[in-house]
Amino acid sequence: MEGTISNPLGTRIAVVTGGNKGIGLEVCRQLAASGVTVVLTARDETRGADAVEKLREQGVVGVIFHQLEVTDASSIARLAEFLKTRFGRLDILVNNAAVGGIEPVDDPSFGPKPVGEQYFRSEELKQELNDAGNLTEERLDELLDTFLKDFEAGAPALEARGWPDEFASYKVAKAAVNAYSRIMARRHPELRVNCAHPGYVRTDMTRNSGLLTPEEGASNVVKVALLPSGGPTGVFFAMGKEASFL
Ligand SMILES: NC(=O)c1ccc[n+]([C@@H]2O[C@H](COP(=O)([O-])OP(=O)(O)OC[C@H]3O[C@@H](n4cnc5c(N)ncnc54)[C@H](OP(=O)(O)O)[C@@H]3O)[C@@H](O)[C@H]2O)c1
Structure with a gap:
């Protein structure tokens, strides 16, 4: 699912990886509160879309979802193409996604x-x-x-x-x-x-x-x-x- 924000006010554009929960989700919320347009990414479409919906219900605006699995080159390329087409640039990347590994x-x-x-x-x-x-x-x-x-x-x-x-x-x-x-x-x-x-x-x-x-x-x-x-x-x-x- 992709949102409909096209950055009409010329705000800064941020991508947050692993934005559907934990620190990443809060980073999305705080960046949005600072007036940044946030692309909340998650590897799972449902978890990501649900996170954006939850933020919206809480009155957080300026956050849209795009799928991103950080270990998948084709997923990365799709996000890059989306950013290029929709915004023509990227100002902030928060490389947050990770697993504990055990x-x-x-x-x-x-x-x-x-x-x-x-x-x-x-x-x-x-x-x-x-x-x-x-x-x-x-x-x-x-x-x-x-x-x-x-x-x-x-x-x-x-x-x-x-x-x-x-x-x-x-x-x-x-x-x-x-x-x-x-x-x-x-x-x-x-x-x-x-x-x-x-x-x-x-x-x-x-x-x-x-x-x-x-x-x-x-x-x-x-x-x-x-x-x-x-x-x-x-x-x-x-x-x-x-x-x-x-
Ligand atoms: N919590 C701490 O005390 C702490 C301390 C130092 C550093 N950090 C760092 O802070 C960052 C966030 O950690 P957290 O505590 O918020 O962890 P978390 O609650 O487990 O969240 C991790 C996020 O990364 C996503 N993710 C994992 N693998 C991914 C992949 N291959 N592609 C895309 N997304 C992926 C997860 O998605 P799913 O929901 O789909 O799994 C989830 O959204 C991590 O880089 C972590 O190493 C955390």
């Missing part, structure tokens, strides 16, 4: 942890991922291939290389997205490309074990999404404040 267990500590607990055990890996000036896309791909091989080989291989010992896929994926964002920031100085850690938030991903509400977590993301055009780029924000990457 099956939930009956453990209250399950889920993403505050950033200080996500350090890699290998100093070498940490330094390489942190070396924003020299890290290339090709090297990042190589590191991820190595991680996948180690992951398939099992815990001893992960430990030998110094990958994180808990929630390894989640943490490595996040570190890789952060590193890739910095590569993008370097390649496109005309854009602002930043990373935002929302805090430890009560959502499905954390089985509601977080310290912050989705509204509070989302506001840490929205602050970064609304940074002015001359603002920082290639920066990591943890709960709204500039922080180191790993």
Whole structure:
């Protein structure tokens, strides 16, 4: 389902991935409240359309739905074509969609942890991922291939290389997205490309074990999404404040 908003007032256009629930849904609500036209995307048409309808019932206007499965190139291409045709541009992308990468267990500590607990055990890996000036896309791909091989080989291989010992896929994926964002920031100085850690938030991903509400977590993301055009780029924000990457 696609909405009928065509941006008559010339507002900024935002896309939020994984916008049907959790932090993403709240990011959509807060961006819309700031006067941004929001394309709420979700991989599931029904969940996405329901989320937009729920916002509308709550009086939130300026949010439309478009399907997006972030791992599907054809779905990405359809969204890009839609944005081009409908708006002719995109001002803000909140790359929010993610999965925890493991099956939930009956453990209250399950889920993403505050950033200080996500350090890699290998100093070498940490330094390489942190070396924003020299890290290339090709090297990042190589590191991820190595991680996948180690992951398939099992815990001893992960430990030998110094990958994180808990929630390894989640943490490595996040570190890789952060590193890739910095590569993008370097390649496109005309854009602002930043990373935002929302805090430890009560959502499905954390089985509601977080310290912050989705509204509070989302506001840490929205602050970064609304940074002015001359603002920082290639920066990591943890709960709204500039922080180191790993
Ligand atoms: N919650 C925290 O404490 C915390 C801490 C640090 C970082 N984060 C990050 O914040 C972001 C939002 O997390 P959350 O806690 O709000 O999680 P959540 O409630 O589980 O929501 C995740 C969203 O991502 C969507 N999604 C997952 N895989 C997708 C795919 N392949 N294509 C499109 N959409 C996909 C989900 O869609 P479905 O409904 O279809 O599954 C859902 O809308 C994530 O990037 C997460 O890593 C969260």
